[in-house]
Every structure is written in C-alpha cells, then in structure tokens.
Amino acid sequence: MIPHRGRPLAIATAAVLFPPLIFPMAAGLLHNTASFPRWWRPLDVSLAFVLAALVLVILDIAQGKVSRQAEAVTYRASRILTHGVFAMLVAFFLFEIELSGATV
Secondary structure (H helix, E strand, O other): OOOOOHHHHHHHHHHHHHHHHHHHHHHHHOOOHHHOOOOHHHHHHHHHHHHHHHHHHHHHHHOOOOOHHHHHHHHHHHHHHHHHHHHHHHHHHHOOOOOOOOOO
C-alpha cells in the first residue's frame, strides 16, 4: 500500500493525466491546426513531462509496498487493454473501417 504521503501525489498524477489527453483529440478533430495558439505545443510537452516525472516518483514511493493481489489485477488490466488496442487495430485493417471525418 502507498504511504499516506503518496495519496495526494497519486491524486495529482491522476489530475495531470487528463489535460494531455485533450491535445491529440483536439488536433485530430480540428481541421486547421495552424490556428492553434503558440503556447499549445509547449504546454502539451510540458504536461507530458510533468506526468512522466510524477509517474516515476510514484513508482519509486510504491516500490515493494504493493500487494500481490494489486499486482495481479493491474497486470491483467494492462494485458486486456493492450490486447484490446491490438484487436481494434487488426479490425481496422481487416475490415477497412473508414473513420468519419478522415481525409486521406
């Protein structure tokens, strides 16, 4: 279990996770990416760097303090998610799924 001081850090990491998800979605949905503000790209990279640093700190704090059950659950979840993404990619190529709004 993560020590008491690690809980606010975990919550902060979860909060920092969501804004970087907006950047690629917005870039994919908007047609004119040249109209983005100049601060868009540096903010995206900065948030990704902060997120990576927070994850490394949490890994260091939690090292050796995680139960076997939690390890097993997270391992299964990561395997399911990885295989799910791969399955969607295979389906995309096999069935030639057309993405709405895609201009290729």
